[in-house]
Each structure stands twice: as C-alpha cells, then as structure tokens.
Amino acid sequence: MNLSDLALFVAATEAGSLAGAARRSGTSALQASRRIAALEQDMGIRLFHRTTRALTLTDEGERFLPYARTMIDAQAEARAALGFDGGQVTGTLRLTASLAFGRKVVTPALIDFLKLHPQLEVNLVLSDDILDMVVQGLDLAIRVTSRLRESSLVARRLADNPRGLYASPSYLAAAGTPRRLAELAAHDCLPDGSTGYWTFRTGERTIRQKIGGRLSTHSIDAIHQACTEGAGIALLSEWDVKEDLASGKLVPVPIADAKPEPMIIVALYPSARLLPSKVRLFIDYMHARLMS
Template identity: 55%
Template sequence: MELSDIAIFVEAVRAGSLAGAARRLGMNAMAASRRLAALEAELGVRLAHRTTRSLSTTSDGEIFLKHAQALLEEQASALAALRPAAAGVSGQLRVTASAAFGRKVVAPMIAAFMHDNPELHVDLLLTDDQVDIVGQGIDVAVRIAKLRDNHLIARRLADNPRRLCASPAYLKAHGAPRLLSDLAGHSCLLGTGTSHWIFVRNGKAVRHKVTGRFTASSIEAIHQACLGGVGIANLSAWDVADDRRGGLLEAIELEDAEPEPLAIWAVYPTARMVPAKVRAFIAALEQEFGQGRHHPV
C-alpha cells in the first residue's frame, strides 16, 4: 500500500468528496479517483460510496479509516523526528473551539503559530455545539466545560472563572442582586434550553433556577444582549474583561455564592502516537495562557 493513496482516502472522508480531497492535496480529481480505486483493488474491498459531489464510507471503509489515520500519524511523527526543530511542523491541523473564545483567543494565537510553522495548514471550526471530534476528523478541540467524554484525552490549560455581569443601564433601572435568591426578581440571559445556573456556596456546587425574557444558542448573542441592557449574564471572565475595563459592563458580586468556575481544556482523540503538529499546538496554547494575556479581571 502507498501511504499517498491512504492519504487520499483519509482526506476524501474529511472533505466529504474526492474533489475536496484533491484540492487539499494539490492534485486533480481524476487522479485522486484512480488512486482510491487502486487502493480498494489492493485491499479487495470497497472503501467508499462516491458520486461526483459527495463521498461516504462503507462499513469496511469505516473500519479501515482508523487504521489509515494511525498509519499517517506514524508517518508524520517519524518525519517530524528527523526534521530540525527550527523547521517547525507541517501538514493539516483541524481545530475546533467555541465561537467567542475562538474569535477572541484561539484565532489570534493561531496566526502567530502559523508564522512559526510556515508549512502548516490550519482549518479552524468555530461553533458553540459539541463537536464529535473523532467523527469529524478534528485534531484538537479547545473546550470550556466540565468534560464528560472519558474516551478522549484532555489536558487542562487554564482556569476559567465566570462573572455575573450587567450593563450600567440595567443596574440603574433594576438594581443589583445581593443574594442568590435575589436573582428570582431579575431577567437572566440564558442559553437555549437552560433553566439553571450552577453556583458555589459554602464550598458546594448548587443548581439555582433562573428565568428571563431572552434565550440564545450563542454565547456571543447573550453577551450582546447583556451589553444592550436586557438582563444579567453569566459569562467567562476573559469574555467580559474589556467591557468591564471600558465601563460597558459591571460585575455583580453576590454575598452568599459565586458562579461555578470551569476550566479550559485541549481535547484530542488518542494519547497513542500524538502527531507532532498536535503536540506543538498544545504547547503553544499552554504558552499563550502561561504568559498571562488572558488572566481575568
């Protein structure tokens, strides 16, 4: 088997078409189709159902995909071991992060990372949805959450404290809550499908029911509604730091509780043969947070 043929199969699955794989690999679609057909002939199985515009794996293709990815990872690791450190990493790196955090923190950091690694290609997926990183071929997910998937490998990057915030106009009109129970008399800005916020009181986590007139599936939309004086939001400290410094938002300190802090994690599919590009990216993330540019206020 030629590793270049295996790479065509893996890229075709990631792109969802042979044409997309061919563009990423710098070849024409006809040649990619012939190479994939040759790989199938050598293996004696059909790996993918394909049309001119789409591609999906067969059951045999789904089984082979994990082995194919492992083979390519081993090749990349072997080549990285032979490259001088100054040459940087190469290949395609697929990263996902939430929309607000990705825009404010990850994307600027990636720009510097790409300058240091001129042969690296990066595909950044920004979404507030929980992404299946294995199913979508993601190399690294940057997540702010309590992790639930024990099948993934996670490295803690930094703390992520949260703040209750409101605009000066909202606080002038409605006053500021002093106790957790006071939130019942306020309009809270909630994620779609959310009915509770989690707080820490006397060292223990408590779920507290909150209500409001505005809900959204996007943290950025909640942030904007908070700036517009619609209500009180529970947002990450890094997300509201500039607005607080500029006087656009004010932090609300309750006397008997505080929002439960989360953590920022780098999540990746496996600890076995982690590609050099993934190791380098996680190291760059750790350096980014270690330099204190995103410390809360």
C-alpha cells in the first residue's frame, strides 16, 4: 500500500474533489484519479462514489478513513523521530471542542500554537455533541466535564474549571440578590435545557437544587447572552465571564451555604500508544496555558 496514495485519498476527502486533492499534491486530476483507482484495486474495495459534480465516500471509505490518517501520521512521527523533518511538528491536528469553550479558549490557543509550529495544520470541529473520535478521524477532544468517566478513550486532566452564579446588575436591582441556596427557587434562573436543577457542594455533601425560569436552552452562548441582558441568574464558567465582569455587565452572585459543583477541563484521545507528537505537544501547551 503506497502511503502517498493514502495521503491523496485523505486529501480528496478533505477537498471534496479529486481536482482539489491533485492541486494539494502537485499532480494532475487524471493522475490523481488513476492513483485512487489503483488504491481501490489494491484494497479490493470502492472508496468513493464519483459523479461529474460530487465525490463522496462509500461506507467502506468512511470506515477506512481514520486508519488511513493513522498510517500517514505514523509516517510523519517516524520521520520526525529520525530527524528527517528537522524536529518540526508536521501534518494536520484534528480536534474537537464544545462551541463556547472552543470559541473563547481553544481557538485563541490554537492560533498561538500554530505560530510556534509553522509546518502544522489544524482542523477544529466545534460541537456540543459528543462525537465518535475514531469514526470522525479526530486526534483529540478538549472537554469541560464534572468527572472523568469510564470509556475507551484516554483522558488527561488539564485544569480545574471554576464556575459561579452570575447576573446582570439590572436583574438584581429588580429581583433582589439571593444569599442562600433555597432562595434560588424564587428567582428566574437560566438552566441549560437538559435538567431542572443545578448541582452544588456544601461540605462533603452534594445537593441538587431545583431551579426554574421562563427561558431554558441547550446553548451556553444563548444562556450567557440572556444573562447579560437581564433575563435571570446563570451558572457559568469563569473563562466565559471575565470580560463581562471587567465591564460591569455581570456581577457574581455568591451563595453563603453552598458552591457550584466543581468541573474540570480534560483532553481525550483514542490511545496512549504511539501518541503523535502534534497531539502530545498541544496537550502540554494547553495544560501550561490553562494553569498560567
């Protein structure tokens, strides 16, 4: 199996056409078509459905794509280990993060990381859905979670994710400021749409406090916006409210008898075996950045 043909196959899936893959690879569309056909013959499967206007993966092509990427990454790792690439990180780092955290924290980190590694490319997927990393061909997921759950993925804790209750000054002026946990029941709160309660810790105990309000949504960005516009009290991460606290759009709402359940920021990846340097270096970079 020719690794350059595998690279062409991956390039075609990313470009959406053989012509685009050919341009990336410095070859002609005709030659690219012949090489993909030779790869399909070698493997004994059809990788693409081809029409005059579209190029889409077959089911076999979908299943083969993450393995093709792994083989290409392994070659890059071997070249780097042997000094063929001058010690530079190369290839494409494919990762996912949630929408709000990815936009505010991960994207700025990636921009700075790319400046340190000019031969690296990044494909960032922002989604609040939990994606199948193997099927999607992802190297890494950065997530905010309440605990490390048992799964087939390897997890590394990057940093704590402190949270608090926040509201706009206009909301508190109109509705008053709750001081104790039970008082939240009388306020408009902004739940994330999946539950009707928030989880708090008091001493060693965990408490689920029932909350209610006229607006609920699965979007943290929408909750944040509604909170700044005076719609109620929101439970938000510190990284999400720094600018609003500085400008006075939001103020903390401390509760005397409880604190929000702590959360953590974790890196998830399919396997610790032969972890590509691009993944390891970005995990280390994110850890140092979040802890600074």
